Amino acid sequence: MSQTTATSLGEAKRIVVKIGSALLTDQSNGTLKRDWLKTLIQDIADMRARGQQVILVSSGAIALGRGRLGLPKGALKLEESQAAAAAGQIHLAQAFQDLLQNHEINCAQILLTLDDTETRRRYLNARSTIETLLKLGAVPLINENDTIATTEIRYGDNDRLAARVASMMSADCLVLLSDIDGLYTRPPLEDGAQHIARVEEITPAIEAMAGDAGSELSRGGMKTKIEAGKIAVGAGCSMVIGSGHVIHPLKAIEEGARATWFVAHSNPHTERKRWIAGHLQSLGTLHIDAGALNALEQGKSLLPAGITQVDGTFERGDAIAIVDAHAQEVARGLAAYSNTAATAIMGRNSNEIEQVLGYRGRAEMVHRDDLVLKKRTS
Numbered sequence: 027m028s029q030t031t032a033t034s035l036g037e038a039k040r041i042v043v044k045i046g047s048a049l050l051t052d053q054s055n056g057t058l059k060r061d062w063l064k065t066l067i068q069d070i071a072d073m074r075a076r077g078q079q080v081i082l083v084s085s086g087a088i089a090l091g092r093g094r095l096g097l098p099k100g101a102l103k104l105e106e107s108q109a110a111a112a113a114g115q116i117h118l119a120q121a122f123q124d125l126l127q128n129h130e131i132n133c134a135q136i137l138l139t140l141d142d143t144e145t146r147r148r149y150l151n152a153r154s155t156i157e158t159l160l161k162l163g164a165v166p167l168i169n170e171n172d173t174i175a176t177t178e179i180r181y182g183d184n185d186r187l188a189a190r191v192a193s194m195m196s197a198d199c200l201v202l203l204s205d206i207d208g209l210y211t212r213p214p215l216e217d218g219a220q221h222i223a224r225v226e227e228i229t230p231a232i233e234a235m236a237g238d239a240g241s242e243l244s245r246g247g248m249k250t251k252i253e254a255g256k257i258a259v260g261a262g263c264s265m266v267i268g269s270g271h272v273i274h275p276l277k278a279i280e281e282g283a284r285a286t287w288f289v290a291h292s293n294p295h296t297e298r299k300r301w302i303a304g305h306l307q308s309l310g311t312l313h314i315d316a317g318a319l320n321a322l323e324q325g326k327s328l329l330p331a332g333i334t335q336v337d338g339t340f341e342r343g344d345a346i347a348i349v350d351a352h353a354q355e356v357a358r359g360l361a362a363y364s365n366t367a368a369t370a371i372m373g374r375n376s377n378e379i380e381q382v383l384g385y386r387g388r389a390e391m392v393h394r395d396d397l398v399l400k401k402r403t404s
């Protein structure tokens with residue numbers, strides 16, 4: 027087993043847990059399954075006590091809200107499900123907040139749209155907010171912002187949203203709690219269906235096993251779970267699909283309950299650096315002085331003070347090249363400012379940023395987490 031990626035819950039450092047609607051709500055009356063949720067929260071409190079960080083992605087807003095608003099069973103119109111999400115989300119968050127508070131853990135709600143994880147400028151914002159919450163000891167509770175997302179701009183299922191969150195937050199383990207305990211060679215109720223415990227690579231044969239969406243009450247069937255697996259594994263994050271039909275579902279997985287592990291063969295840190303260094307087209311150049319180069323070589327962030335010239339047209343979150351006084355590329359990174367703002371604050375002290383730009387931005391021009399140094403050839 028690799029040293030660098032988590033393939034058991036016990037060894038993961040940062041875990042995203044996705045909870046499906048069917049687990050959280052009683053389908054007969056649309057109410058929350060509080061007793062079950064209590065056991066899940068106990069598992070999370072135990073993980074936190076061991077020093078593991080947990081991010082929750084919970085479905086259930088629409089399922090909870092439709093009952094409260096008296097909407098009929100069956101398919102809802104878009105505006106009805108948006109209204110249901112608005113009414114349900116508040117109860118969902120309240121339940122998590124109450125139960126986490128019993129363990130003296132703060133809960134913080136974040137509602138994301140597709141744009142927040144796909145557009146780099148917004149991605150940097152969401153990432154640093156969630157990072158700050160984790161640092162402050164809170165458990166982020168995430169859902170899609172169903173109330174404003176229209177069909178074209180929504181994920182629609184929380185499996186892929188959770189995988190995007192795992193990738194964005196460099197998590198090393200994603201848990202999809204589902205109403206099924208993993209992937210089977212064919213639909214589980216059919217004769218000869220065999221459970222698969224470990225997927226080393228998501229091949230077309232594995233994808234074919236997923237069948238069509240809709241094997242569950244919630245939106246995402248096995249298909250969206252495999253899609254989520256591709257996103258997670260590609261970001262160096264292992265993923266496990268496990269049953270949520272038991273109490274203490276995370277503890278159960280940890281203790282070896284039947285589940286399917288999708289194994290990442292890299293780690294989030296390496297994959298993020300590879301993404302920044304190789305996959306993004308750089309849209310501009312920052313020229314830096316010798317002092318800044320020295321700081322970068324020591325693993326520090328790039329501050330505006332060390333920048334001598336800004337070339338190109340770029341926005342916050344875009345990839346840029348960083349060159350030394352001889353115009354040699356020394357690093358690549360994601361810019362925290364647009365070229366216009368960067369030009370205005372270059373050579374300045376970080377505490378002058380607010381005065382120059384008129385708003386309080388980030389202290390760094392390129393944060394060290396968003397920076398990859400080039401290997402020296404000479």
Ligand code: GLU
Pocket residue numbers: 047084085086087088089111169170172182183184185244245246
């Ligand atoms: N965001 C939806 C909700 O909270 C659930 C999407 C899904 O089932 O994956 O109701």
